[in-house]
Amino acid sequence: MKGLYLVTPDWDDTQKLLQTTEAGLRGGAALVQYRHKTASPELRREQASELQRLCREYGRPFIINDHLDLCLALDADGIHVGGTDASVAEARKAIGPSKIVGASCYGTLQLAHDAQAAGASYVAFGGFYPSRVKKYDFKTPPDIVTQAKESIPLPSVVIGGMTQENAAPLVALGADMVAVISSVYMVEDPESAARGFASLFTGLSN
Numbered sequence: 001m002k003g004l005y006l007v008t009p010d011w012d013d014t015q016k017l018l019q020t021t022e023a024g025l026r027g028g029a030a031l032v033q034y035r036h037k038t039a040s041p042e043l044r045r046e047q048a049s050e051l052q053r054l055c056r057e058y059g060r061p062f063i064i065n066d067h068l069d070l071c072l073a074l075d076a077d078g079i080h081v082g083g084t085d086a087s088v089a090e091a092r093k094a095i096g097p098s099k100i101v102g103a104s105c106y107g108t109l110q111l112a113h114d115a116q117a118a119g120a121s122y123v124a125f126g127g128f129y130p131s132r133v134k135k136y137d138f139k140t141p142p143d144i145v146t147q148a149k150e151s152i153p154l155p156s157v158v159i160g161g162m163t164q165e166n167a168a169p170l171v172a173l174g175a176d177m178v179a180v181i182s183s184v185y186m187v188e189d190p191e192s193a194a195r196g197f198a199s200l201f202t203g204l205s206n
Contacts (some may be wrong), residue, residue: 001030001031001121001122001155001176001177002030002077002176002177002201003028003029003030003031003159003177003178003197003198003201004024004027004028004029004030004031004146004177004178004180004184004194004197004198004201005009005029005030005031005033005159005177005178005179005180006021006024006025006029006031006032006033006146006179006180006184006194007032007033007035007037007065007159007179007180007181007183008021008032008033008034008035008036008047008051008181009036009181009182009185009186010035010036010037010038010039011036011063011185012039012043014043014046014047014050015036017047017051018050018051018054020117020184020185020190021051021054021119021206022054022058023184023189023190023191023194024184024185024190024191024193024194025054025058025060025194026056026191026194027190027191027192027193027194027195027196027197027198028182028195028197028198029060029184029194029196029198030060030061030177031060031061031062031063031177032051032055032060032061032062032063032072033036033063033064033065033080033102034047034048034051034062034063034064034065035065035066035080035181037158038137039204044070045070045073045074048064048070048074048076048111049074051085052074052076054157055077061077061078061100062076062077063076063077063078063079063100063102064076064078064079064080065079065080066079066080066081066082066085067079068085068090068091068094068095071095072094072095076099077099077100078099078100078101078102078121079091079095079099079100079101079102079195080102080103080104080124081100081102081103081104082103082104083104083106083111087118088101088103088114088115088118088119088120089118089119092119092120093114094108094184099121100122101114101119102121102122102123102124102157103118103120103121103122103124105123105124105125106125107125107126107139107140107144109144109147109148109151111123112125112148112152112156113151113152115154116152116153116154120154121154121155122155122156122157122176123148123149123152123154123155123157124156124157124158124159124179124194125140125142125144125145125148125156125157125158125159126140126158126159126160126179127139127159127161127171128140128142128158128159128160128162128166129160129161129162129163129166130160130161131160131161131181131182141162142169142170142172142173145158145170145173145174145175146173146174148174149173149174155176155177156174156175156176156177157175157176157177157178157179158170158175158177158178158179159178159179159180162178162179162180162183162197163183164183164193164197164200165194167197167200168200169201171201178197178200179203182196183197184197
């Protein structure tokens with residue numbers, strides 16, 4: 001798990017969502033998370049099914065945000081859970097040992113340790129910067145990436161207002177993946193934007 005981590009926006013236009021996601025995949029996105037907070041169950045199922053098909057064409061993991069039932073129904077590659085969703089332990093028990101379970105740890109290292117102990121595959125920290133999509137009550141300190149690298153043997157994901165410029169120092173500190181919504185989905189050339197994020201990891205050792 002290394003590189004650009006695409007997170008979908010709350011778009012009801014499925015065709016636009018698929019086209020922009022595919023542009024991101026062409027640009028080198030390493031993983032796609034389907035996140036749509038306001039979709040109906042029917043739309044969520046439709047969009048997730050199509051995105052999963054697309055990710056499989058490109059050989060990239062596809063995970064679902066929050067909705068464990070949808071993850072199980074589609075046999076997706078994994079799930080991402082936050083502070084108000086199913087617990088990491090519940091998610092791991094439900095989807096089995098071989099799937100991806102990601103955990104939002106916000107700005108708290110202890111949450112990351114707890115997630116590791118409960119069976120998480122990766123830990124996500126943020127937000128680090130003001131976000132166009134999500135509203136955060138705090139700013140996560142960059143040194144949490146270093147602390148996690150030293151004490152938690154899991155890949156770390158950084159999220160929150162990411163641009164190529166402000167993500168670069170976090171990658172230099174050891175972040176394994178950069179999670180992005182608006183900096184790919186809401187730009188004129190999403191493929192080029194994705195390629196720019198992917199280039200942050202070029203030449204890094206695994």
